[in-house]
Amino acid sequence: MTDREIDLNADLGEGFGIWRLGDDEALLDVVTSANVACGFHAGDPATIRRTCAAAVDRGVRIGAQVSYRDLAGFGRREMEVDPEELCAEVLYQLAAVDGIARAMGGRVSYVKPHGALYNRICRDPGQAEAVVAAVAGYDRSLPVLTLPGSAVHGVAARHGVATVTEAFADRAYTPAGTLVPRREAGAVIHDPDAVATRAVRMATARVVTAADGSQVPLEARSICVHGDTPGAVRLARAVRDGLAAAGVTVRAFA
Template sequence: MTTIDLNSDLGEGYGAWRMGDDEAMLSIVSSANVACGFHAGDPAGILKTVKAAAERGVSVGAHVSYPDRVGFGRRDMDVTSAELVADVIYQIGALKGIAAAAGTQVRYVKPHGALYNRIATDAKQGAAVIEAIRAVDPSLVLMGLANAPILDLARNAGLSVVAEAFADRAYTPAGHLVSRREPGAVLHDPALIARRMLRLATDGTIEAADGSVIRIDAKSICVHGDSPDAVAIAREIRRTFEAEGIAVRSFLTQSPA
């Protein structure tokens, strides 16, 4: 049976400000990228999300970010390697403590937003993130953009990796994500998105923004939790997969690359 991981960015509320529907998403996804406080998330909300993930058997990952709450971690930052190493260590450590209190553990690391996009091709910042992961726990898996150089960089440093594709984002012909500043960068139609992801899961291809077909080898698919359509999108993807005999399971039950 074909299996694929479905993940979402969760734990992103802050105080009285609610972001996304974590409870609903945790009943659909197999992996949860949990905010660590640098782009979003407060301690009580993060703990609640991790406890809920543990109760449902959902794998927990550290969703590390630049220190950018105001910009939701989506503003690029030219930080030093030493700063980035320390920031990532701090965030992973914080989530590891919360996970231990919730009776589960952090199994992987997925950088968020601008940091994710930057390290996809920036070897210097990528190396800093890898160094931080190895310093805390070299058994942690790095989740990164499918086909991006960061995956080979991490493998060569001894980390396991999992390649990821995005359900609700448009792709360029080169296999990069279309900038959120461009029209059509974010997709909203659950049925259309589910068909795209079914093609990805069965054929390993996806249609780029210009209509060309590109190959993407991914073991995990992300639905952004902050999208107003997130729950409907994730639910339709899972329904479509199961109707076609594709099981939604954590990539940790598969073989990391």
């Protein structure tokens, strides 16, 4: 990718059974990479199959969005999981989604941890080791998405696994470059113009304005818009249109 290219990803396939969350097909018309829920925080076999098939049909890259085993909490509750067990659970999720993706004519191209697991491994090398070991054991060529400055980068380098830095257009940042916890007011940004403006600055100026107004340097190869955020399709379209207007090509990194 060049300095004027960036990937746009979203969390998809997060329904369960008869419950649908978000408009996956509409988002797949906008994004270049789809983080498909693996069944531990959301998703089920039929949903995974449907989402992978739709992604393949549109030429969108498929990522495995691995999570803590936490359907009730949507994977957003931090959990204490033995590293060996966590490694096995990540491997299980990755293999399941990749198998379905291959049956649909595609494959998993990257791994993106979800929610509490994503945030935990950014600061916890032990948990990061469990996740990266699972990826390395399955397919060392699969990159892992994570924040700049995350503990994952060093762990992945030891395993010969690539990392891809990402930024969140619809989330507030702390001055340290981490995400403001969802329980705090203003953690999620809903205004399409504000989200698009942030995305353009992330892609061109390599900076984000933190919640306290400070400017935080940020290097990202991918920008995320959450699929479960109300108005996610509108937000994603605003981001893509804003990037195009700024002369930034939206293209999958994988």
